[in-house]
Amino acid sequence: AQSVTQPDIHITVSEGASLELRCNYSYGATPYLFWYVQSPGQGLQLLLKYFSGDTLVQGIKGFEAEFKRSQSSFNLRKPSVHWSDAAEYFCAVAIPTGTASKLTFGTGTRLQVTL
Amino acid sequence: DAGVTQSPTHLIKTRGQQVTLRCSPKSGHDTVSWYQQALGQGPQFIFQYYEEEERQRGNFPDRFSGHQFPNYSSELNVNALWLGDSALYLCASSLGRGSYNEQFFGPGTRLTVL
Numbered sequence: 001a002q003s004v005t006q007p008d009i010h011i012t013v014s015e016g017a018s019l020e021l022r023c024n025y026s027y028g029a030t031p032y033l034f035w036y037v038q039s040p041g042q043g044l045q046l047l048l049k050y051f052s053g054d055t056l057v058q059g060i061k062g063f064e065a066e067f068k069r070s071q072s073s074f075n076l077r078k079p080s081v082h083w084s085d086a087a088e089y090f091c092a093v094a095i096p097t098g099t100a101s102k103l104t105f106g107t108g109t110r111l112q113v114t115l
Numbered sequence: 116d117a118g119v120t121q122s123p124t125h126l127i128k129t130r131g132q133q134v135t136l137r138c139s140p141k142s143g144h145d146t147v148s149w150y151q152q153a154l155g156q157g158p159q160f161i162f163q164y165y166e167e168e169e170r171q172r173g174n175f176p177d178r179f180s181g182h183q184f185p186n187y188s189s190e191l192n193v194n195a196l197w198l199g200d201s202a203l204y205l206c207a208s209s210l211g212r213g214s215y216n217e218q219f220f221g222p223g224t225r226l227t228v229l
Contacts, residue, residue, distance in 0.1 A: 004157075006157075032215055036220075041222070042222060043119070043205060043220035043221050043222045043223055044158070044205065044207075044220040045220070046217060046219075049217070051215070090157050090158070092157075094215060096215060101171070101215065102148065102160040102163060102171050102173065103148075103150075103158070103160065103207075103218060104160065105150075105157030105158050105159070106157050107155075107156055107157045108155075108156070108157050
């Protein structure tokens, strides 16, 4: 069964600093990969996704992620963090079965932004 | 265009009771998935409904059951509630056919079991 690891439970960065959130997955082949953001009291919003092709994907709100097959990683990055980016971030995988297959999530990384 | 809606927003129950949560999918979507998110954890897949049938199921006991109606809305039922069922229950909708389609999440229902 597939699994997702987010090794950082909590990260604090200063506004304007760069950000990288780590995600590693375990699966025999390349799954579909996702990053979601959850603000307090809100549902999950999709930031970006990777299915195939270019390993550097761009998402909303200035986020990007890079897929590295050799490291089974899909790390999320942002060059300059804004205070409004403070939230919980979840990495997720889905098996490419060709249908709306289930998502398997990591445990999340809570991002705090200091002014 | 309304997104995914869920009701109620919050719910408090006692152990042993039964609860029903409701979800209306995004317009045009025909597939509904339910997830349980315990405090401090990532969402865990409960099950998915498409064409009024349960298509996939996660590692949850039979106390968790669901239903999908002809208008694609869905219900999640949990019987014999226990303290460990306290969580945020998220509904996600998507298109069931074709290649993988994005799942859109509702705001969730916060269930507290006392």
